[in-house]
Amino acid sequence: MIDKIYIPTLGRPKEQVTWENLPIQLKEKVCFVIHEKEKDLYDYDAEYLILDDNIGIAKVRKEIIYHADEQRFCMWDDDVIFYRRNRKYYGDLRINGEYVSDRFYEDGPKKGKPISKWKMELEDFQDMFNQFNGWFDNEETLLHIGHRRTNLPPLGSTSDNIFFNSMHCIDGKKLKPIRDEILWEWCQVGEDANFMLEYLTRGYTNRRTDLYSAHWGSYQDGGCSLYRDAEFHNKEHEKLMARWPEYVSIRKEMMAQGPDGENIGMIKEFKYNMKKAHKDYKNASNNNIQHQFWK
Numbered sequence: 504m505i506d507k508i509y510i511p512t513l514g515r516p517k518e519q520v521t522w523e524n525l526p527i528q529l530k531e532k533v534c535f536v537i538h539e540k541e542k543d544l545y546d547y548d549a550e551y552l553i554l555d556d557n558i559g560i561a562k563v564r565k566e567i568i569y570h571a572d573e574q575r576f577c578m579w580d581d582d583v584i585f586y587r588r589n590r591k592y593y594g595d596l597r598i599n600g601e602y603v604s605d606r607f608y609e610d611g612p613k614k615g616k617p618i619s620k621w622k623m624e625l626e627d628f629q630d631m632f633n634q635f636n637g638w639f640d641n642e643e644t645l646l647h648i649g650h651r652r653t654n655l656p657p658l659g660s661t662s663d664n665i666f667f668n669s670m671h672c673i674d675g676k677k678l679k680p681i682r683d684e685i686l687w688e689w690c691q692v693g694e695d696a697n698f699m700l701e702y703l704t705r706g707y708t709n710r711r712t713d714l715y716s717a718h719w720g721s722y723q724d725g726g727c728s729l730y731r732d733a734e735f736h737n738k739e740h741e742k743l744m745a746r747w748p749e750y751v752s753i754r755k756e757m758m759a760q761g762p763d764g765e766n767i768g769m770i771k772e773f774k775y776n777m778k779k780a781h782k783d784y785k786n787a788s789n790n791n792i793q794h795q796f797w798k
Contacts, residue, residue, distance in 0.1 A: 504532070504632050505672065506574035509552070509567045511536040511560070512581040516544035520582045520719075526625040536567055561694040565687035573676040575639060580669040583719045585623040586653045587631075590660075590714065620653065620716065631715045638710060639674045646702055647709040648672040653718040660714050664703060666775040667711045668695040669719055681705055689746060692739035696775050700747050703780040706788065733770045740773050749783075750776045 510521055510533060522533060534550040542553050554566055567578055590605050606618045623631070635648050649667030651657065685701045687694070699709060744751040754774040 504629065505577055505635070506532070507534055507571060507576045508532045509534050509536055509571070509576060509578045510581050511563050511567065511578070512545075513538060513541070515581055516541065518582075519547065520584065521579050522547060522549075522581070524584045524622070526628065528625055529628060534570075536563060559688070559691045561688045561691050561697075564694060564698070568673070568675070568678065568682060568687075571673070571675045573679055575636070575672070575674050575676075578671040578673065580719055583670060583717050584653075585628070585650075586620045586716050586718060587623050587627045588620045588657060588714050588716060589617050591617055623715070627715070631712075634712075635672055639677075642708070644677075644706060644708045645710060646674055646677045646707040647699070649709065649711045650715060650717040651711055651713045653716040657713040657716075660712070662711045662713070664708055664778045664781045665711050666696060666699065666777050667709075670717050671695075677707065678702070681707075690739040690742045692736050693743040693751075693773065696751065696773075697743055697746070699775075699777055700750055700780050703777055704784050706781075706784050708781060709777070737771045740771060744773065747780075750780045752776075 508525075508529060510519070512519065512535060522530065522535075525533070530549065533547075534552055535545055535547060536552045536554065537545055538554055538556045538558075540556045542551070545551065552567070552570055554563060558566075564578065567576075606621060608614050608616050608618055621627075638645055638648065649672070650670045651662075651667070681702065684705075685698065687698070689697050703709070740751075744753070752774055754772045756769050756771050
């Protein structure tokens with residue numbers, strides 16, 4: 504199992520979706536990360552890390568990482584439900600050369616047919632963490648593991664050196680040697696991408712699992728929406744693009760909607776070339792030169 508599960512939260516003392524959907528055995532590992540002004544609003548039976556007010560999500564993540572130190576830990580948004588997909592759709596489970604399902608409908612009109620996905624229970628989380636720990640143990644450079652969104656079609660059981668957000672599992676012992684070098688607060692939106700580019704260009708790697716997927720909301724009341732609007736989103740991402748011009752670019756512009764379907768402004772959707780970032784490190788390393796960003 505993992506050592507600790509950090510849940511950073513703001514403005515949602517009675518709406519803890521992640522907490523409510525965890526088995527009790529995992530709730531024992533939860534540490535809520537809250538702000539001083541809200542410390543009396545949360546009464547969950549859990550550990551708490553209380554931070555200064557109005558510091559922004561980038562610094563919140565930095566504080567979590569230093570608090571976790573050398574542990575293997577998760578840092579999950581507060582509005583997440585985890586789903587396990589049926590391995591049949593990845594070809595992970597074969598009998599006599601044929602793909603088979605690992606869960607079926609037990610009754611109703613679909614009885615006997617494969618279930619495409621199901622809400623994760625304790626056994627599923629145990630399987631997931633056992634797999635994550637195996638990867639961390641056996642792959643020296645693997646630092647960071649995340650999840651694909653449940654509402655997106657699976658691309659395969661795993662993808663390496665790729666962007667993901669909101670759900671993070673980190674090997675703190677591997678991160679510790681470089682964490683003081685990282686510019687954690689370079690931007691307040693896209694901070695996940697900045698973190699990834701920091702370690703990918705230093706030779707570390709990540710992995711995203713599709714088998715264990717996650718469903719979460721965007722632009723809901725509370726959380727980062729308390730201070731993040733379209734203008735702020737675009738400005739902070741442009742700072743990220745200015746720092747990493749070879750790996751961050753604008754994909755398109757679109758109208759973003761708030762939690763009630765209202766338009767909140769035109770936002771720029773950015774894309775990240777994480778594979779190129781790591782490939783550039785490998786090319787520089789193979790030629791015994793330092794990556795261009797660390798000269």
